[in-house]
Amino acid sequence: MLYEIQVVNHGIPIEVIRNMIDVSARFFNLPYGERSKYMSSDMAAPVRYGTSLNQNKDAVFCWKDFLKLVCHPLSDVVSHWPSSPVDFRESVATYAKETKYLFLRIMEAILESLGLWGATKDDRTPENDEILKQLDGGSQLMVVNCFPPCPEPDLTLGMPPHSDYGFLTLLLQDDVEGLQIQYKGEWITVEPMQNSFVVNIGDHLEIFSNGRYKSVLHRVIVNPAKLRLSVALLHSLPFDYMVRPSPKLIDDANPRRYKDTDFATFLHYISTCEPKKKNFLESRKFT
Numbered sequence: 001m002l003y004e005i006q007v008v009n010h011g012i013p014i015e016v017i018r019n020m021i022d023v024s025a026r027f028f029n030l031p032y033g034e035r036s037k038y039m040s041s042d043m044a045a046p047v048r049y050g051t052s053l054n055q056n057k058d059a060v061f062c063w064k065d066f067l068k069l070v071c072h073p074l075s076d077v078v079s080h081w082p083s084s085p086v087d088f089r090e091s092v093a094t095y096a097k098e099t100k101y102l103f104l105r106i107m108e109a110i111l112e113s114l115g116l117w118g119a120t121k122d123d124r125t126p127e128n129d130e131i132l133k134q135l136d137g138g139s140q141l142m143v144v145n146c147f148p149p150c151p152e153p154d155l156t157l158g159m160p161p162h163s164d165y166g167f168l169t170l171l172l173q174d175d176v177e178g179l180q181i182q183y184k185g186e187w188i189t190v191e192p193m194q195n196s197f198v199v200n201i202g203d204h205l206e207i208f209s210n211g212r213y214k215s216v217l218h219r220v221i222v223n224p225a226k227l228r229l230s231v232a233l234l235h236s237l238p239f240d241y242m243v244r245p246s247p248k249l250i251d252d253a254n255p256r257r258y259k260d261t262d263f264a265t266f267l268h269y270i271s272t273c274e275p276k277k278k279n280f281l282e283s284r285k286f287t
């Protein structure tokens, strides 16, 4: 089934997208002392900055700096976000709200393809709408990545092969290529398209769809000359909810293929095992 799509006519104003990239570039240009205020070892902190320049103890060495921002509920988290550049909070909050709306519209299409939702009156039962309601109130985590130019691009990776944990990641890349997805055993470069979003299926959608959708294995290669920025927005159910296969997608011909999982299980997994490829998802499968 579908692995990766790029959305173009998404209705999100171009200025919102440009501001997001522009303010991220200015954040990573701030003096180190300003950026490092947001370093934290607490994986659940509402804001967390990290740099490959002094995180050499990471088991997986990534050639990147990142800023992780919890985006939901916005009113609780915005005051924790960086206060510099001055327009940072406003630009990022606008971007997060617009993108959440787009995420929900894409989820409607996916749920419809699974026979779990429909836009017509008969299909709009409270039961069918429930999952969308949960996703609307669900987690939204932003990862702003900055991949500096790397003099030895063949010796490292911006990010090693992995799949994202949520339902869908909406990914914005600037005009420098670097993202690759694995398709039939080959690494395919996803060419940047201005003002478009790459939609990556995450592990939670694979679990929820009982394997009908597969999460996409992807990685980032580095560039010898150019700095690259990307913004990944991961969407899922609220952090404390269980993700499980939809009961309507389980029957004798399609037995339940995945165990229940929640965000705490994932955090525990990544803090005790080196995250590799789709290992976390593999650990959630019934064998």
Ligand SMILES: O=C(O)CCC(=O)C(=O)O
Binding pocket: 143, 145, 159, 164, 171, 173, 178, 179, 218, 219, 220, 229, 230, 231, 232
């Ligand atoms: O930089 C990219 O294009 C991808 C980033 C990514 O995969 C992630 O942040 O999970």
Ligand SMILES: [Fe+2]
Binding pocket: 162, 163, 164, 218, 232
């Ligand atoms: Fe990713």
